[in-house]
Amino acid sequence: MKERRKQGWFEFARAVGTILAALLLGFIITLFVSKEPIAAYRAFLLGPLTRTNRFGNWIEESITLTLVGLAICLVFRARQFSLAAEGQLYLGALVSGLVGLYFQMPALLHVSLAVIAAALVGFLWGLIPGLLKAYLDANEIVSTLMLNAIAIRIYNLILTYRLKPPEAGYTVSRYFHPTALLPRIVPETRITTAIFWAIAAVFVVYFLMYRTPFGYALRMTGANIRFAYYGGINTKRVIYLTMAISGIFAALAGAHLSMGIHQRVILNVSMGLGFEGIVVSLLARNNPLLIPVTALFYGYLRAGADIMERSSDVTRELVMVIQAVIILLVTAEGFLAFLQRQMRIRRGAELAEGKEAGDVI
Amino acid sequence: MSFDVVLRSILSAAFVGSVIRVATPILLPALGGLISELAGVTNVALEGLMLIAALVGVVISAFTGNAWLGCLIGVACSAVVAILLAYFHLNLKADIILSGLAINIASSGGTIFILYLLTKDKGSSSKLASLSLPRIAIPVLDGMPVLGPMLSRHNVLTYVAVLLVFLIWVFLYRTRLGIHIRAVGENAEAAGSVGINVRRTRYIALMLSGVMAGLGGINMSMGYLNMFQRDMTAGRGFIALAAVHLGNRRPLGVALASLFFGFADALSNQLGSLAIPPQWVQMIPYAATVLALVVYALQGRAAAVERARRLQERLQAHVEATGGE
Numbered sequence: 001m002k003e004r005r006k007q008g009w010f011e012f013a014r015a016v017g018t019i020l021a022a023l024l025l026g027f028i029i030t031l032f033v034s035k036e037p038i039a040a041y042r043a044f045l046l047g048p049l050t051r052t053n054r055f056g057n058w059i060e061e062s063i064t065l066t067l068v069g070l071a072i073c074l075v076f077r078a079r080q081f082s083l084a085a086e087g088q089l090y091l092g093a094l095v096s097g098l099v100g101l102y103f104q105m106p107a108l109l110h111v112s113l114a115v116i117a118a119a120l121v122g123f124l125w126g127l128i129p130g131l132l133k134a135y136l137d138a139n140e141i142v143s144t145l146m147l148n149a150i151a152i153r154i155y156n157l158i159l160t161y162r163l164k165p166p167e168a169g170y171t172v173s174r175y176f177h178p179t180a181l182l183p184r185i186v187p188e189t190r191i192t193t194a195i196f197w198a199i200a201a202v203f204v205v206y207f208l209m210y211r212t213p214f215g216y217a218l219r220m221t222g223a224n225i226r227f228a229y230y231g232g233i234n235t236k237r238v239i240y241l242t243m244a245i246s247g248i249f250a251a252l253a254g255a256h257l258s259m260g261i262h263q264r265v266i267l268n269v270s271m272g273l274g275f276e277g278i279v280v281s282l283l284a285r286n287n288p289l290l291i292p293v294t295a296l297f298y299g300y301l302r303a304g305a306d307i308m309e310r311s312s313d314v315t316r317e318l319v320m321v322i323q324a325v326i327i328l329l330v331t332a333e334g335f336l337a338f339l340q341r342q343m344r345i346r347r348g349a350e351l352a353e354g355k356e357a358g359d360v361i
Numbered sequence: 362m363s364f365d366v367v368l369r370s371i372l373s374a375a376f377v378g379s380v381i382r383v384a385t386p387i388l389l390p391a392l393g394g395l396i397s398e399l400a401g402v403t404n405v406a407l408e409g410l411m412l413i414a415a416l417v418g419v420v421i422s423a424f425t426g427n428a429w430l431g432c433l434i435g436v437a438c439s440a441v442v443a444i445l446l447a448y449f450h451l452n453l454k455a456d457i458i459l460s461g462l463a464i465n466i467a468s469s470g471g472t473i474f475i476l477y478l479l480t481k482d483k484g485s486s487s488k489l490a491s492l493s494l495p496r497i498a499i500p501v502l503d504g505m506p507v508l509g510p511m512l513s514r515h516n517v518l519t520y521v522a523v524l525l526v527f528l529i530w531v532f533l534y535r536t537r538l539g540i541h542i543r544a545v546g547e548n549a550e551a552a553g554s555v556g557i558n559v560r561r562t563r564y565i566a567l568m569l570s571g572v573m574a575g576l577g578g579i580n581m582s583m584g585y586l587n588m589f590q591r592d593m594t595a596g597r598g599f600i601a602l603a604a605v606h607l608g609n610r611r612p613l614g615v616a617l618a619s620l621f622f623g624f625a626d627a628l629s630n631q632l633g634s635l636a637i638p639p640q641w642v643q644m645i646p647y648a649a650t651v652l653a654l655v656v657y658a659l660q661g662r663a664a665a666v667e668r669a670r671r672l673q674e675r676l677q678a679h680v681e682a683t684g685g686e
Contacts, residue, residue, distance in 0.1 A: 029474075033474075081458050132651070132654060132655065132658075136654070136658035136659070136662075137658060138651075138654040138655060138658050139654065141403065141405065141458060141602075142602060142603055142650065142654060143651055145599050145603065146603055146647040146648070146650045146651050147647075147651065149599075149600075149643075149644075149647045150644050150647045150648060153640040153641075153644045153647075154640070154644075156640055157638050157640040157641070160640075161638055272466075275462060275466065278459065278462060282459065315473065315474055315477045315483060317470035317471070317473045317474040317477075318470070318474060320466050320467060320469060320471070321467050321470050321471055321474065323463075323466055323467075323470075324463040324464065324466045324467030324470070325463075327459055327460070327462065327463035328449055328455060328460055328463045331449075331455040331459045331460055331463075332453035332454065332455040332460075
């Protein structure tokens with residue numbers, strides 16, 4: 001027990017250390033490139049808190065990232081490298097938009113229908129690579145990348161040829177019927193009721209993963225697929241269902257973007273948000289309860305980077321470098337092992353002096 | 362009527378020429394992806410490696426006035442980053458997919474960042490007087506009526522790419538190192554047990570994939586276009602990865618798959634005169650790749666069943682011959 005708690009603290013310290021190291025690197029780069037590095041970095045680190053709309057941007061971003069992060073967390077926990085979130089997000093945004101544009105009904109019903117339609121499409125779009133992987137052992141990285149490309153083409157196709165009104169100067173749809181818009185709950189921001197979905201989704205994924213037989217099967221499959229298989233788990237079913245369920249959350253992120261943020265269907269609704277979800281999930285060590293925390297952190301970085309770009313001579317792409325460093329440091333398990341070995345050696349020395357005889361691994 | 366126009370333009374020699382032109386920056390990284398894939402390490406960083414080489418090539422050529430030096434240093438940078446990726450994967454035990462994606466993110470952001478530093482422009486390097494690699498007129502072919510416009514006056518890297526298809530085939534199937542690479546990818550433990558240095562082999566494979574992706578990036582910014590644009594690879598690194606699988610992980614197959622992607626791309630550009638939305642055509646190669654995954658999987662399974670059946674027969678025959686002992 002003591003050992004486990006120690007492990008938890010170690011993980012926490014490691015995450016914080018990783019973030020600090022990445023931010024430090026970002027600062028060093030800023031020092032080299034900026035005429036006013038301190039002001040630029042202050043805008044980056046404190047910017048999101050300075051105005052209501054900036055605070056709003058941060059929270060809006062975090063809602064999207066939480067949902068995408070949960071989608072990634074599910075598949076990664078089952079050790080499936082599905083990168084389908086990007087395409088599912090596009091389809092979720094599209095389908096909720098179609099419902100928002102072409103149907104008319106009372107508000108609550110309209111929103112619910114749009115959300116359910118988006119979730120269903122996300123589920124089905126995840127089921128395809130899931131079945132291909134489960135029954136044919138088709139490489140899920142390749143199949144999901146292809147399906148993303150197809151999904152984005154479908155999105156552009158329908159947006160350009162069906163949804164765009166002829167008189168529109170650029171490629172956007174009309175605004176949705178007001179009944180299909182998510183109510184905004186904080187004045188001066190675009191924070192909508194989607195924040196409640198995000199919170200609920202965190203607990204749903206947690207419950208699914210840790211309190212249901214399916215979740216147990218999922219975690220076992222991720223830990224060791226052969227062991228799970230010989231232990232009687234239907235690993236094929238786990239694989240395709242996990243990839244399909246993950247699609248629901250990615251599609252919800254898309255629905256949030258079109259019904260909550262933009263209120264219409266726009267071109268390039270996500271520029272790689274599906275991949276950003278990977279950072280969120282990795283930093284949370286694929287633990288659903290930690291995902292809102294890392295999403296808030298990462299949403300903060302992105303909102304800060306936007307403000308830095310507008311108020312200084314440093315461009316927002318700095319945050320992408322920081323993001324990459326975080327991924328590399330978090331995934332480098334050899335790096336972790338090295339640190340742990342150092343700790344163990346130190347503890348070994350303490351043991352030899354007879355200070356602590358309790359827990360040895 | 363307009364369908365007629367499109368059909369005629371597709372059957373023209375110029376169209377074949379444009380397919381080859383468009384296929385080159387897919388083929389080069391795809392050959393790199395093939396080498397690393399065969400070594401058992403999926404290099405998803407091709408996209409980012411291309412961007413790095415594309416930018417470095419442009420910048421170096423603009424500052425030194427030497428296009429070839431730009432090409433060389435660009436490819437070298439791409440190879441160095443590929444080695445860094447190999448270090449994270451092979452020494453620090455980072456997952457190859459995730460660290461590859463990290464390289465992509467860093468490259469996409471990093472190249473824009475550096476572009477802005479150098480030109481105060483986040484869109485393109487049009488302010489830099491960068492150079493391109495030469496186009497080559499093939500002596501005899503050039504004058505010919507149909508073959509000339511098809512095959513001559515392409516960028517030098519197009520010819521390099523064609524040459525590399527054969528060189529890489531020889532490398533993978535006829536040299537010691539190539540066979541080691543395939544052995545490591547087939548079964549790393551078995552390869553290790555007969556004395557092949559798995560880690561070193563994978564380092565080399567990833568480095569080579571970095572070189573190929575780098576050539577592809579140089580082709581983008583110093584041939585296909587004459588400048589660097591933000592995220593100019595536009596997913597070609599991922600398409601290259603798909604071409605590896607569509608081509609059933611063989612050099613010639615990869616070349617044909619790249620041509621197929623090039624064909625669809627060139628065709629969608631031609632469709633402007635028709636009422637068919639280009640997205641339909643753009644989707645075809647992606648859907649074909651998914652289909653190819655299915656077909657190869659079924660083939661693989663059929664082959665396994667066949668092997669098992671033959672083994673069964675041989676056992677049966679053996680049992681009958683020995684009278685059930």
